[in-house]
Amino acid sequence: MAAPNNATLGDGTQVCLMPGGVPVTIQNKTSWESVGCLEGFFCQHNTDDNLPQYCPPLPECQDLRLSGVQCTPQGTFEPVLCDAGWYCPNNGTQRIECPSGSYCPHGVASPIKCSIGSRCPAGSQRNMNFLPMGILLLVDIILITATVMEKLRSRYKKSNFHNKRVSSRKAVLATGAGRFRNRQYQEIDEGNNGFNDDVENEYQMEPAIRGPLRVKTGFEQLGAQEADFMLHEELANDAGGQKTDLHLFVQSLSKCLGATKFGLTFEFQDLGFKPPKSNKKILDQVSGTIHAGSLWGVMGASGAGKSTFVNVLMGKTSHTGGITKVNGVAGNISKYKKIIGYVPQDDIVLPEMTVRENILHSARIRLPANWSNSEIEHHVDILVSCLQLSHVKDSLVGSPGAPVISGGQRKRVSIGMELAAAPMAVFLDEPTSGLDATAAASIMSTLKALSRLGMTIVTIIHQPRQEIFESLDSLVLLGQGRMIYCGPERGIQPHFQGLGFDFPDHTNPADVMGDIIAGEGRHYKPKGDASVQYLIDHWQRKQQDGSASENYAKTATISMGETNALSATIKQRGAPWFKQIYFCFQRSLVQQYRMKSSFYFELGVGAMAGFLIGLAELNQKGQNFRGIFNSPYDLLSTSIDYSSIPQMALLVGLAIGLTASAPGVKIFGEEKLVYWREAAAGHNRFAYYIGKVISTIPRMVLANFHFTTMFMLLSTPRIPYLSAFVANLLYFYCIYGLASIISMVTRREDGPLLAVMMSLIVGVLNGMSPSLKKVRSWHIIWIWRASPGTWLAEAYFTQNITPLKYLYQIDVAKTSVGYLLNMFGDDLLMLLAIGTIYRIVAFLGLRFMWRNKQR
Known part of the structure; x- marks a missing residue:
């Protein structure tokens, strides 16, 4: 406060001066109380130790003060607030213009030094710091x-x-x-x-x-061989010359598997499956054997149980009846998932990654932990060459809607992601779906070659061309969830002809067989029973009398040494979790780098939001709080303003929510299919999630840097830049975590909109209106305290009004609104805790929702 020098008349008579300076004499010193004080005057004897006291102001002045504006002093002795741009030392007896390099808001007794990089000419009333803007421009x-x-x-x-x-x-x-x-x-x-x-x-x-004279390379060299492939003989015949890619790939597989037998044998007896809430069995009494080192096709009409059969066989779905064995050992097949590859019908690959990067990531995660990075890259390069993808290995995969490579190449990338893990069995769901005839034939040639390496290849296939059908070694035919046939492909036509079905000349046997098992056999068998049930019953009788076993070889005996070697191989598979975190983090950074348009858009939205919010606060000139003056000047106070700071925090929270919610959903919402595929393949779920979370930190920091810099430059609140930056960054952290939860429980199309809505809700629950004081009387304050918006507003409130305690009764303001003061560190810790809790909830949703898709 500043007060003019005191003055009295020579005889000690009390004096009050009107604004015009006209003296009014009171009769004597002792009678003034009964006379009363004239409006607009001070009526107390003034000394250096006894400053003037308040008298009610003139009506015009009262109107101005209720509007938050100062008025002309009501008498010579009325204290006034030191003007902005000036400071008033020596108990307010001096009024000095704020020097250059400092700023002076209302009511200061000494100038406040501006921060480095600020522009503060003489008479400045706020600190405009341009250093963050300069750094921001340099970064951009x-x-x-x-x-x-x-x-x-x-x-x-x-x-x-x-x-x-x-x-x-x-x-x-x-x-x-x-x-x-x-x-x-x-x-x-x-x-x-x-x-x-x-x-x-x-x-x-x-x-x-x-x-006709094309030189075959890669897998095609092996696919052309009709004789069974024997690894040790091939390597023994190597004369020491330059090895082909195929030989190198076989050697790499041998090193990984620790054996020359690459395949797994699957046995199933009376296999059955019934969904939990259904009385109808999808599979029933399915028995047979799928041998290692062969290419098997699973065929049947729609609803015949093909996908269910394959899922049960590879452990993705637990059977509800019967027995399954792997290499003659019964038990939970899911424990073999590290050495079993699965290629879904849709090519689930990351479009932002190149062909080689997609395959390399799978290899790094799933190959033995003791392999060096150079060994892994060598293995991948050989595989890429064998898959005839070398010429596109550095091309982005692209999405189906915006392809970069062809459909056949995309399918080979999907297969390569499984082969990179050196599996002993590979299951494929409709690998030729959506491909032209040439691409389909190329894919089947690759699968044929894999089976000749000794791997077990099982593929669901629908209406194949004759060449593709004849490339299959054996078939499993299903109808109504029951077995119709299980045996060599060459035995299909004799089997059905023995049942009275005709195969017309010059027709595709696969088409005829497909019609028969789909219930359309009457076209090929005019007389007698041609129903699917008849086919099922016939095969069941053959199994009972033992004649069905003639159609396929007996199961090879698996030695105890091979069983132990298989267990050791499984234990060695997979990088440790901390390495998986790094690989997932690295991949996610590359993805974000490749999606530059989305990244720059987020930065632009953040900068624009900060500019608009700062523009809304520009007229305040940093003076966004008015309270009650400290005693004895409380009655001189203008109208209070306790809501501007919570309102500013509200705008900040809403702006950050709009900026970060949609990108936060995109981090996980568009990759659930990738996560499900990788989780089913044995990836560490926690490592995947943590890698993705850490990769968002640079993105959040840059977006927050753009927002906070623009906001602080224009609004110039009393909160320090670094404090605002940290508080805003933690709020970004909370919104990203909240968006992660949304991405787990909604469809990809609905996620961004719902995330924006939730960010608005948590932003509005910041204690501004209704105030925390009011909410506390409702006994539901925990709802507001569970919102990060409340902690952000409290942090802003503390940092903006604490520097004003020399002037205002800030404890009264605290009581009025319900926020706590001097808890800035605790507020930041709570924002960090809430954001972390959001991520824990999101991870639990990622881990335990849609569990059947992660097997």
Whole structure:
């Protein structure tokens, strides 16, 4: 407070001065109380130790004060608030302009030094710090420069690659004419996709031409062999020359498996499955054996139980009846999932990653823990070459809606992700679905080669071409959840012909067989029973009399040494959890880096939100609180303003919620299918989640940096920049955690909208209106305290009004609104705790919801 020098008349008579300076004399010193004090005057004897006291102001002045505006002093002796831009030392007897490099808000007795990087000319009343803005501009310039440089480098590589391909094409054309004249036909390797790679487009098609003299590479070398593949003989015959990719891949498998037998044998007896809330059995009395080192097809009409059979066989679904064995050992098949690969019908791959990166991540997670990174990369490079993906290994996979590689290549990537783990058995669901004839044949050729390596390959297949059908070694035919046939492919036609069905000439046997097991057998058997039930009963009789076993070989005996080796192999599989965290973190960072548009959009939204909120607070000039003056000047107080700071915190919370909620949903909401596939393959669920969570920290820091810098520059509140930055960052942390929960319980399409709605709810529950004092009287304050918005508002309230305790009764303000003061550290800890609790809940949802999809 500032007060003019005191003055009295020489005879000690009390004096009050009107604004115009006209003296009014009171009769004597002792009678003033009975006379009363005239409005607008001070009527107490004033000394240096006894400052003037308040008299009711004039009506015009009272109106101004109730509006929060100062008025002209009501008499010479009325204390006034030191003006903003000035400071009033020596008990308010001096009024000095605020010097350069400092700022002076209302009522200060000494100037406050501005922070480094601030612009504070003489007479400044707020601290405008430009240092964070300068750092922000530098960061943005670096980000933009890195993006532009990457685009230029990418264009240069494409141009260089294009020129090399054109040169190669000209060379081929120059020599191709002579070959044509000499009738030495030779097709360009499929790995090069003909001349299609010369065309700069995103749709690389599968090759459609196959010449008679084409040199086979990779798996095709082995797929062409009709004899059984014997690993030790192949390696023994190696003369020491340069090994092919196939030999190198086989050696890598041998090192990983520790044995020359790569496959698993599956036996099932009277297998049955009935859903928990259904009386109808989907599988019933299904018996047979699937041998290692062979390519099996599972066929049947829709609803025949094909998918259920495969899921039960590989341990994704627990059977409700019968016995299953792996290599002759009964028990829980799910314990073998580290050495069993599963390729779903839809190609679940990450579109932001390249072909090689998708396969490499699977290898790093699932190969033995004692393998070095160089060994893993060598294994992956060999596999990529064998799968004929070398020419696209650095291409992004893309999404089905925006493909970068062809459908066949995408399918081979999906298969490669399983082969990278060196499985002993691979199950595939409709691997040729959606592919053209050439791509489908290529995929089946790859699977055939895998079976010749000794792996067990089981694929669900629907209406195959004749060549694909004949490439299968054996078949399992199902109808109405029962077995119709289990045995070699070559025995299918004789089996059905023995039942009276005709196979017309020049027809695809697979089509005829498909019609028969689908209940359309009357077209091929005019007389007699042609129903599916008849087929089921016939096969059951064959099993009972033992004649069905003639259609497939007896199960090989598994030695105890091989069983122990298999158990040791399973124990060695998989990187330790802390390495998996790093791999998932690294992959997620790459994904976010590749999705630059989404990342920059979030930064832009954060900056724009901070600018708008700061603009809304601009007129306050940093003076966003008015309370009751400290005694004895409390009656001089203007109208109080306790709501501006909670209102500012509300706007901050809403802006952060709108900025962070949608990106927070996207982190997990669009990858649940990937998570389910990886969890089913044995990935550590906790490592996957923690890796993703840690990867969001740089994103949150940058988005918060843009928001807080713009907001603080314009609003200039009393809270320090670093304190606001930390509080806002922790609120970002809470919103990302809340969005994670939303992504677990909703569909991907609904997640962003619901996350925005929830962020608005927790933002509004910040104790502004209704106030915490009011809520406490309702006995439901725990609801508000469970919201991060309340703790953010309390942190802002503490840091903004505590510096004003020299001027205002801040304890009265605290009581009025219900916030606690001097608890800034606790407020930040609670924001951290709430954000962490949100993530724990999200992880539990990720872990325990949709559990059947994670098996």
